[in-house]
Amino acid sequence: MLAYHQAPPYWAPMRFFVTAPLFGVLAGLTLAIYGRDMLAQRWDPVTLAVTHLLALGFLTMTMFGALLQLVSVLLAVQPPWVTRVAAFTHAALTAGTLALAAGLAHDLPWLLHAAQALLAGAIAAFVTSIAIALTRSAARSPTLRGIALSLDALVFTAILGLLLAHALARGLELPVVKLTGMHAGWGLAGWVFALVASVAYQVVPMFQFTPPFPARLQRTLVPGVFAALLAWTIAGSIDSPWAEHLASACELLAALALIAFAATTFGLQRRRRRRAPDATLEFWALGAASLAGAGLASLAAQVWQEWREHAAYPLLLGTLMLAGFGMSVVCGMLYKIAPFLTWLHLQRTTQGRASSYARGVVPDKSARRHARVHAVAIALLVAALVVPVLARPAGVLLAVSAALLAANLYPLVKAYRAGQSA
Numbered sequence: 001m002l003a004y005h006q007a008p009p010y011w012a013p014m015r016f017f018v019t020a021p022l023f024g025v026l027a028g029l030t031l032a033i034y035g036r037d038m039l040a041q042r043w044d045p046v047t048l049a050v051t052h053l054l055a056l057g058f059l060t061m062t063m064f065g066a067l068l069q070l071v072s073v074l075l076a077v078q079p080p081w082v083t084r085v086a087a088f089t090h091a092a093l094t095a096g097t098l099a100l101a102a103g104l105a106h107d108l109p110w111l112l113h114a115a116q117a118l119l120a121g122a123i124a125a126f127v128t129s130i131a132i133a134l135t136r137s138a139a140r141s142p143t144l145r146g147i148a149l150s151l152d153a154l155v156f157t158a159i160l161g162l163l164l165a166h167a168l169a170r171g172l173e174l175p176v177v178k179l180t181g182m183h184a185g186w187g188l189a190g191w192v193f194a195l196v197a198s199v200a201y202q203v204v205p206m207f208q209f210t211p212p213f214p215a216r217l218q219r220t221l222v223p224g225v226f227a228a229l230l231a232w233t234i235a236g237s238i239d240s241p242w243a244e245h246l247a248s249a250c251e252l253l254a255a256l257a258l259i260a261f262a263a264t265t266f267g268l269q270r271r272r273r274r275r276a277p278d279a280t281l282e283f284w285a286l287g288a289a290s291l292a293g294a295g296l297a298s299l300a301a302q303v304w305q306e307w308r309e310h311a312a313y314p315l316l317l318g319t320l321m322l323a324g325f326g327m328s329v330v331c332g333m334l335y336k337i338a339p340f341l342t343w344l345h346l347q348r349t350t351q352g353r354a355s356s357y358a359r360g361v362v363p364d365k366s367a368r369r370h371a372r373v374h375a376v377a378i379a380l381l382v383a384a385l386v387v388p389v390l391a392r393p394a395g396v397l398l399a400v401s402a403a404l405l406a407a408n409l410y411p412l413v414k415a416y417r418a419g420q421s422a
């Protein structure tokens with residue numbers, strides 16, 4: 001049962017949703033400007049900057065907004081201090097991501113220090129508020145348990161990220177390659193994938209008119225990935241042949257989990273009740289295909305040593321997980337959540353008088369056009385890993401994709417304002 005009367009104020013989630021596309025545009029333009037070599041090397045400073053413009057500026061940004069909304073209606077209670085937490089987290093995440101990206105790209109220690117303080121503050125405030133809401137409520141479900149685990153993963157990702165940033169800023173001697181691998185693993189599998197999967201149990205059947213995800217998958221998938229990540233981290237910290245075997249087994253399990261989720265999503269989409277074309281459906285199909293690609297790439301790395309050590313392997317995983325999977329499913333969700341939020345709040349604040357202002361503002365046709373542009377952007381990003389001249393056009397298309405999202409979402413804010421003053 002979803003308690004919509006407990007939804008937080010309009011701007012609490014919406015400020016995150018309208019900011020994220022700007023980070024998408026910035027990531028695309030950075031790639032378009034610096035282009036060429038940056039997709040050839042995982043340690044390239046500008047590659048690391050673009051990675052975080054997408055991971056923090058686009059994905060964590062929208063996921064924070066969506067969580068404020070979802071946790072409130074699932075628990076029937078708003079997270080404590082929701083308006084202030086939203087305003088502070090949004091400002092600190094925005095400034096912290098810009099500082100981190102610029103600090104990484106130009107190797108500026110003072111900006112890395114500023115980013116550390118801002119991002120630590122943003123993540124601590126947000127996670128504390130949601131954790132209090134979760135512990136205060138007796139409600140339990142695979143979605144809520146998955147949200148709690150993915151927030152744990154975010155905290156662990158952030159601790160490792162802050163440590164890495166500290167090492168870069170101060171020039172400390174740390175096992176950087178190992179720690180960066182762990183940081184990326186927890187960020188991509190523990191935060192992005194686990195959260196999307198947990199939220200999907202609620203939103204895929206609701207938005208795409210599919211049957212529910214199988215109960216056993218809901219119970220085991222995210223806790224399984226979390227356990228595999230824990231065992232992988234412990235094994236990665238021990239120097240012995242059996243620990244290496246354990247780490248490979250964990251990677252295999254995680255790859256199978258990604259493929260299982262992608263295959264289940266496709267299966268559910270095929271059995272949906274409503275057959276009309278729909279942008280959310282297309283974005284989720286694109287996301288599931290990218291996720292399956294990431295799972296297969298990781299599976300191949302378990303049996304093929306040369307591929308495991310190939311420069312393109314970590315870049316392909318990052319591209320497919322961030323731009324392919326994360327961005328696609330988030331766009332798909334935003335096209336349902338943002339119009340609904342606008343309608344709900346107009347309904348509430350104008351006693352229904354102006355709720356029609358939100359209707360038809362985002363035409364499905366332009367959202368589907370966006371899905372196709374995004375699909376081409378992903379294809380070009382992947383192709384650029386082997387044909388570097390494609391990096392610049394890939395960046396341009398990524399920026400166009402994010403700009404289309406902005407162009408489709410911003411009229412909702414205009415409609416909300418018009419409805420308020422009607």
Ligand code: HEM
Nearest residue numbers: 042051055119158161162164165176180184187188314318
């Ligand atoms: C507090 C937030 C974060 C900070 C301070 C941070 C910092 C860093 C730093 C400093 C590096 C570069 C390591 C080096 O070159 O030595 C890095 C790499 C990376 N980070 Fe983050 N990060 C944060 C959050 C995230 C999140 C949420 C994700 C994913 C969702 C993520 C994904 C990655 C990836 C994929 C790499 C590249 C790893 C590779 O090339 O294999 N980061 N991060």
